[in-house]
Amino acid sequence: MTQAELIAKIAALAGVSRASVKNILKASADTIAAELMEGGEVVLPGLGRLTVEGRAARVGRNPQTGAALAIPAKRVAKFHPAPALKDAINTH
Numbered sequence: 001m002t003q004a005e006l007i008a009k010i011a012a013l014a015g016v017s018r019a020s021v022k023n024i025l026k027a028s029a030d031t032i033a034a035e036l037m038e039g040g041e042v043v044l045p046g047l048g049r050l051t052v053e054g055r056a057a058r059v060g061r062n063p064q065t066g067a068a069l070a071i072p073a074k075r076v077a078k079f080h081p082a083p084a085l086k087d088a089i090n091t092h
Contacts, residue, residue, distance in 0.1 A: 036077055048081040 001009075007025065011018045032042050032050065041051040057073040 044082075046082060046084050048079055048085055051078050051080065052076070053078050 003025075007018050007021045010025075011021045014021070035042050036050060036052050039052055041049055043049050052075050054075050055073060058071050060069050060071045061067070062069055
């Protein structure tokens, strides 16, 4: 599903304009990103939980040459699906 399809479907289900849905999705994404940048977590009821986890620095390999490369430590967003979402996916 593309962003445009998502916006159209939500607008039709909620009976609001596409512009309103687009603004709400943008505000939601900005709010979630800001919370995750601060190291917090975001719970999306019925969908799951977004958290930030750290990855340690490690040594990787260039697949073409086999040369070792240093991969720096970084923080990544993780999604943990809610049990309701897991059940909904597995019942169909």
